[in-house]
Amino acid sequence: xxxxxxxxxxxxxxxxxxxxxxxxxxxxxxxxxxxxxxxxxxxxxxxxxxxxxxxxxxxxxxxxxxxxxxxxxxxxxxxxxxxxxxxxxxxxxxxxxxxxxxxxxxxxxxxxxxxxxxxxxxxxxxxxxxxxxxxxxxxxxxxxxxx
Amino acid sequence: xxxxxxxxxxxxxxxxxxxxxxxxxxxxxxxxxxxxxxxxxxxxxxxxxxxxxxxxxxxxxxxxxxxxxxxxxxxxxxxxxxxxxxxxxxxxxxxxxxxxxxxxxxxxxxxx
Numbered sequence: 073x074x075x076x077x078x079x080x081x082x083x084x085x086x087x088x089x090x091x092x093x094x095x096x097x098x099x100x101x102x103x104x105x106x107x108x109x110x111x112x113x114x115x116x117x118x119x120x121x122x123x124x125x126x127x128x129x130x131x132x133x134x135x136x137x138x139x140x141x142x143x144x145x146x147x148x149x150x151x152x153x154x155x156x157x158x159x160x161x162x163x164x165x166x167x168x169x170x171x172x173x174x175x176x177x178x179x180x181x182x183x184x185x186x187x188x189x190x191x192x193x194x195x196x197x198x199x200x201x202x203x204x205x206x207x208x209x210x211x212x213x214x215x216x217x218x219x
Numbered sequence: 220x221x222x223x224x225x226x227x228x229x230x231x232x233x234x235x236x237x238x239x240x241x242x243x244x245x246x247x248x249x250x251x252x253x254x255x256x257x258x259x260x261x262x263x264x265x266x267x268x269x270x271x272x273x274x275x276x277x278x279x280x281x282x283x284x285x286x287x288x289x290x291x292x293x294x295x296x297x298x299x300x301x302x303x304x305x306x307x308x309x310x311x312x313x314x315x316x317x318x319x320x321x322x323x324x325x326x327x328x329x330x331x
Contacts, residue, residue: 093277111262119281119282122277178274180274
């Protein structure tokens with residue numbers, strides 16, 4: 073993988089701003105579509121990205137989505153300044169949720185987010201420091217397809 | 220089944236202009252929970268929902284949903300319709316309940 077062929081872009085995500093939720097993931101999806109990422113891979117990336125973006129909006133003060141594209145893979149790192157996750161094993165359990173009534177009224181907070189991100193990603197790394205924040209790194213392989 | 224045929228079955232009124240009514244529907248998914256839509260919907264499906272907010276359009280667009288039908292005669296704001304149109308996502312509304320809409324759409328999909 074030639075490093076000089078990598079594309080990188082960072083997108084700020086504002087915590088608590090439900091009105092613009094999904095904007096960053098739409099931008100990322102459109103960008104990847106333009107550079108020729110195939111539809112099934114694009115869909116997995118978009119779903120994982122939206123779930124991660126929603127988690128920052130729902131729980132953190134602020135965060136960043138860091139996108140890296142190489143000929144081999146698309147890598148997304150979502151990091152935030154927020155409350156963190158005290159028990160990652162519990163948070164990964166389908167149906168476990170700490171969502172508020174407001175989040176549920178919007179149709180979210182069913183406890184499917186993190187497991188769904190893992191399901192759509194080829195690699196999944198989640199690290200969190202309670203009181204500081206969370207860092208989620210996922211990658212989806214492009215099967216060597218040249219972009 | 221194409222979108223035009225599905226809308227005829229449930230008396231759906233189209234809310235977005237200039238959209239492709241001949242798009243083939245892979246399946247139908249009924250839910251008010253966008254978390255479940257993101258986790259379980261098949262690409263190219265028709266989404267039936269009673270939830271009317273901008274997150275429905277964003278969820279549907281990101282998950283490659285073919286079209287969204289709001290049940291119980293619900294209609295989104297003009298701003299939401301504009302966003303859907305921008306994303307090439309057809310929106311429609313039916314006076315039927317979620318259960319009735321599912322009943323009418325189920326037979327043709329069961330016979331596939």
